[in-house]
């Protein structure tokens with residue numbers, strides 16, 4: 001059983017999906033700790049309601065002193081003997097040193113099919129680009145934002161009348177599906193990193209295609 005910390009800054013719906021999946025019999029990871037860098041993150045209450053230990057380490061007082069914040073963060077992770085980290089809407093950049101320390105053991109989820117549309121407003125970016133399929137990506141964290149070896153992706157169709165909000169809601173559904181599966185793969189040692197890419201012990205199905213739009 002791998003000991004996992006989830007780092008949040010806000011709503012925490014991906015956190016809740018991970019907690020729910022991990023509560024199932026036989027899941028290979030234990031959500032041992034939820035850490036928020038904001039005391040007002042709504043996700044904290046959900047974690048507590050699920051009986052998960054929570055911790056607030058406010059990052060604001062540290063300003064640009066990233067290393068200072070990470071010292072406290074690392075101490076908490078060590079104290080709880082954390083082996084894997086899942087970033088779930090965690091809105092704070094790390095130093096390259098922290099990222100290197102956790103390389104291969106820290107996942108993030110981004111609501112686009114990376115490497116398309118990293119950074120802010122991914123759904124607006126997708127709509128402006130006119131893509132017909134978007135989705136979400138779970139990837140290992142590297143110093144560059146919203147980049148790093150891709151672990152799993154899920155796709156959704158983009159509708160003619162989508163707004164960033166409606167597309168976000170559709171993508172969020174697939175985020176909640178893939179993040180627990182990606183964590184399961186990682187926790188069971190089913191992911192190999194080779195340079196910039198990963199391979200896995202899972203596989204794909206010939207039926208796993210998505211075509212959009214649908215012409216009747």
Ligand code: GRF
Pocket residue numbers: 010011012013014015088089090109110111172175
């Ligand atoms: C998600 O869309 C995630 O992909 C992105 O931030 C959002 C967080 O939502 N990194 P939630 O806090 O998990 O509900």
